[in-house]
Amino acid sequence: MTIRKKIILFSALALGAFFIALYLVSRFALLNGFARLESNYAHENVQRLQNEVEKEQKQIQLMARDFGEWDRTYEFMESKDPAYVRSELSDDTFKIMGVNLFVLYDPTGQSVLHKSVGGWVPDPGDLQAIVNARLNLVPVGNRPPAPAGILELKGRIFLLAYQPILSSRGGGESRGTLVMGRELDPGVVSELSKSVGVPVWLEPADQAPQPTAQGSAWSDGTNSVRFESDSTMLEYLAIKDSYGVTRRLLVGRIPRSLKLEGSRVTRYLLALLMLVGAVYCGGLFFFLEEVLLTRMASLNHEITKVTVSGDLSLRLSTGSHDELGALATAVNTMLAAVQKTKSDLLQAQESLRFHAEHDALTGVLNRRAIRDLLRKELARCRRERNSLGVILADVDHFKKINDRYGHAAGDAVLVTAMQRISSCLRSYDVVGRYGGEEFLIIAPGCDLEFAQKLAERIRAAVSEELIDLGDASTSITLSLGVTLGTAESDPEFLVTLADSAMYQAKRNGRNRVEVSLELPETEGLEVSDQVQ
DSSP, X not given: OOHHHHHHHHHHHHHHHHHHHGGGSOTTTTXXXXXXXXXXXXXXXXXXXXXXXXXXHHHHHHHHHHHHBOHHHHHHHHHOOHHHHHHHSOHHXXXXXXXXXXXXXXXXXXXXXXXXXXXXXXXXXXXXXXXXXXXXXXXXXTBOXXXXXXXXXXXXXXXXXXXXXXXXXXXXXXXXXXXXXXXXXXXXXXXXXXXXXXXXXXXXXXOOOOOOSSOEEEEOSSSEEEEOSSSEEEEEEEEEOTTSOEEEEEEEEEEOOHHHHHHHHHHTTOHHHHHHHHHHHHHHHHHHIIIIIHHHHHHHHHHHHHHHHOOTTOOOOOOSSSHHHXXXXXXXXXXXXXXXXXXXXXXXXXXXHHHHHBOTTTOSBOHHHHHHHHHHHHHHHHHHTOOEEEEEEEETTHHHHHHHHOHHHHHHHHHHHHHHHHHHSOTTOEXXXXXXXXXXXXXXXXOHHHHHHHHHHHHHHHHSSOEEOSSOEEOOOEEEEEEEEOTTOOHHHHHHHHHHHHHHHHHTTSSSEEEOSSOOOHHHHOOOTTTO
């Protein structure tokens, strides 16, 4: 039997007991409780709206503190540097912060700087009103007044924050007061509406709620919630300025469903449903716990184990043949597919990485990879204050080999040359194919003398034995240029030095090693066609 059938069977038995118990409780038992719940609900909605307004004020206070306790603002009050206004008080900055008003006052209360956005500019009377409002902030109970308040300026309601202008560490003598304000405009009211989840709007203070036949759901003398209709209530939150005068009413429409729904439920004897439903739900929970939830918890534990360990080879126990067993089987199938896909992906990534960094013919690092490695080794030289040898080797008369024996023979020559070069290197030396027949060798932690000896060893190893080409054999030689890299070296310049030394070796007869620590004259860098 499936879990669904088990639940349906148990539900039918529980519902029979439910209908028997319907008449055992009075239908009026919950009416007073619903009335109290509705009053509490109304109070909570007013409190939530009030908390959102206070949150807006706290945001303004935080931004005002950030600007007020900032060295740039502190220095501006002394230097009056216009660059501070251009860089820090742009309109875009104000839009991002949601600030409409910014004023700096000196210690005497005189405005040093004021800026506003939104098509409104404060006049001297407005600036003086802002200062006066600071002196009349209303204490909250036994606490001193907060460094924030509300003020009406020319019909606009502003949430203001006052902050002494101090250094970034909050010290030093105050150089004045910073005032930051956000207008309680439709945009802010719309955000409040989204936050509390009900429609909210502003109304004039003289449109205070009047007693209605429906009555009041809750009131504290200043704020209140009144019934608007059978389905809605209006909550009124007084917006008081710094003088304690109500300037606006923040009104929200909240659904009135709790008591009405309770009344309807009670009228149709559905109040008893709650009691018997609790018994029903308790029994159903016990049943689900034993039959369904325990198994789901076990599956969840096994899935968590797979997730935490990352071991995709683990499998879930299927248990009985029902929906949960089918689910576990499906998850196991998915884990197997993901395990295979992950393995294939790792192999593909490793293959791509190798081919992106290695030469297809010789198997050593390609030009880009060896140049990147040279940069990293020079960075290590700077950290460890060490030096490294850079050797550029070129196969002599390689074009003649290609022309005489063919390109397949040329490829065999390059592979053999690379093998003989690698056999001469230390375990931490690196060689890469830099060009067609050019190889770049990096020897970390060596001086110029060691690098030169290494180059001679490579030259001898490459030229001492013939190379078998199948039907024929040939010998090759290398021209090598050696230079030394230090902490101050540029990687491109090092390669250029090694290249210059290598061409000098070719000009001097090939099959030799030349050293270069500085570039020769310009004409010396030109390589003739004969050398090539």
